Amino acid sequence: MINSSHTVQGLDTHGNANTMKDAQNTQQLQQWLIAVANDRDKRAFAQLFSWFAPKILRYGVSHLNSSANAQELLQDTMTNVWKKAHYFNADKGAVTTWVYTIMRNASFDMLRKMQTQREEMLSDDIWPLVEAQTAQEGEYTDHLMQKEIKRYLSLLPDAQQQVIKGVYFQHLSQEELAKQLGIPVGTVKSRLRLALSKLKQKMGGKL
Amino acid sequence: MITHHPSDELLTAFTQGELTASLSIAVAAHNELCPVCQEKVEKLNAQHAQMLFDTDNETIDDAGNDIQESELNWMSMIDDITDDDSQSVLVPIDTKSVQLSYDNVQLPRALSNVSLKKWSKLGDVSRARLELEEEPIRSSLLDISPGGVVPLHTHKGFELTLLLDGSFEDDMGSYHAGDFIWLDKSHSHSPRTTDGCLCYAVLDDAMEFKEGFSKLFNPIGSYLY
C-alpha cells in the first residue's frame, strides 16, 4: 500500500549531487564496476563490495526486519553486481542508481517470498535492469524465424532446449555454455547434435 | 494520447519498492507505454539511490578505512561470489499474448511472469484474476466485449484501472491505451466501450452498485473485485 505519511519530493531537486566528493565517488565507483565487467577484476569487486556493503545492510535491516535477511540481501545484491556488471551502461546513469535497482529488486522479491507462498521473481519485469529492446536487438536477428523455432523448441526435452537456446539465442560458444551449465564440452556437442536433428525433423527441413 | 498518469506520490512509492506487486505492475505497465512517467521514475530512482548511498558524505578514502575493519568478515562472502566466474546471459523475455473477445493482444512485460487464473465470463465482461496473493487487494484482467457496459458503480475502497488496449468512455471522459485511472469512494462511473477493450484492474474491496436497478448486478460487483 501507499504510505500516506510519504512526502513527495520535488522531481528536479538534486540535493548535493554536484559536490566534488560526489563527483569523485561517482568516477571511482564507475572505474571499479567497469574493471569488474571487462576484466573480472576481483580486487575492484572487493572495493565495490566494501563501499556498498554497510549501506546495503542498513537498507536490508530497515526493510527486511532482521540482520540475517539483510545478510542475504547483501549476498544477493553483490552476486548480481558481479554477474551482471557487463550490463551496466554509464550513459544510462550512475553506478549507485544501477546498484540501487538491483538491491531494491532483490529486496522486493525477498519480501514477497516471505509474505506469500509464491516463488516467482517479479521484480526484473517491473524494474528491468536491461531494457527489453536492448535485449531483443542483441539477442534476436530474425524475429519470425526465432518465434517459429521457439515453438518447436518447446517440444524438445529441457536439456536439449538449454543448449539450443544458449548457442543460437544467447550466442554463447560451446565452451562458455559448458562452463555455465557445469557439464563437459563433449556433452554440449552431443546434446546439440541430437537437439538439432530432432528440431530439423519436427520442422520438416525449414531450419 | 495518454492523459491520465500515476500521481508523483505513487511514482515515488513505486521507485522505492513500497507498493504492492499488483500496483507496482500497474505503474510499470503504464510506464511501458508512457515515456513521461518513465523519465520521472528514472530521475526519482537516481535521486533515491543517491540519498541512500551518498548521504553519509563519506569519501572513497573513508570507505577505504572501513575496509580494513570489515574486510575479514566479508572476505569469505567476496570469495564465495567471485569463485563463480560465469556472467549472466540475457534470457529472451516471454511476453504473453491473450485471445480476447475482440482481438489477440500482447500483455506488457510487467505481466510476463505472473500466473493468470482461468478466464470466466459474466455479461459483457470476462475476467482473469492474477495469482498474486495480496488479499484483500485483488487484481484482474478485464476483457470488455464490443458494445459492452459495466453498470454504474462506486467503490468501497479504491479502484485502479489501467487501460491496456482499446478505449472506453465513462461519465467523466474517454480513455485510451495507457491511461491510468485511480478512483475511490468519491467517484462513481459506468464504463462503456464501443470496440472492446482490455483493462488491468486493482481493487481493495468489492464494487457497490448505485442504482436500484443495478442492485440486480450486485453479483457482478463482487465478481469484478
Ligand SMILES: [Zn+2]
Ligand atoms: Zn504517464
